[in-house]
Amino acid sequence: MAANNGYPGIKGTSSVALHSSLPAEEYVNDPQFEVMWAMKAYNHAEVYFNLISSADPKFLMLTTADDKIYSCFREAFGDLDVKLLGPEDLKSDEAKGKWRPFCNQFDGIVDDFNYGTLLRLDCEKGYTDENTIFATRIQFYAIEIARNREGFNGPLYNSKS
Template identity: 70%
Template sequence: MSDEMLASLGVEGSVAAANALSHPADAYGNDPRLEAMWAMKAFNHAEIYFNLISSVDPKFLKLTKQDDQIYSSFRETFKDLDVKLLKSGDLKSDKAKEIWRPFCNQFENIVEDYNYGTLLRLDCTKDYTEENTIFATRVQFFAVEIARNREGHNDGVFTSKPSKS
């Protein structure tokens, strides 16, 4: 679906879409075409990331230049958060938002596009599906996935893929 949609835009349309997606979301209204492009971009990011952790040992992945800083701050702020199996309320409840907002904002000028929307798996042992996916900010995604990689929770995705001979 996403490849067909992108192809239907043509070269000029794709360049225009990429340019449009580089502007802050609040610069636009509720344009359904733009929402579809955002969703497509988030889906493509999720697909690339899952393919990456499926083919490279996650313990060795570096997602950003700031991985150490993100992980340290994340575990300092969210000591007991079970990153293996997130619940929607871990990110979306009013109480959670009060904690996540300052955590995310500290990376405003440090992590590029820190507040862009991305998709995050709730259960790290499973692929992206409608039931297993939540919308999160980019820095939330990085924080959770860096923790999953460093703490060995994404190892199952890597080891469950059949080896290529």
């Protein structure tokens, strides 16, 4: 990657465009593509954290489908403690078996529903190596909508305001 402030430049961008348009069986791991994904995921996390730190999260709408996401999430995961998640809540075989059908029902409803996103495990803490896990966009939305509506993200806002 050229030394241009961490951005891939024209050559890198065209490489990403090429790889993102290939059929899945022809896709190869391109380090530039992975760096761009990591930058986008980090930027998304940073913007979201700044948002819930500066605006009362109970009033936030993350998507046009927040009500549907929340009701379906609580129907499928009524006992999930969204305040403090463990990796097994998302990554165990049992969890994956529950998450997969939940996530897939939002295909065509939520843009980039299966796009990789960073999620905080403990909602009282920020994005750190120890407190961050990889999740799909719809998992992020479901958990963060629940945290916002159930008041778990409120202390972040209250501590900053």
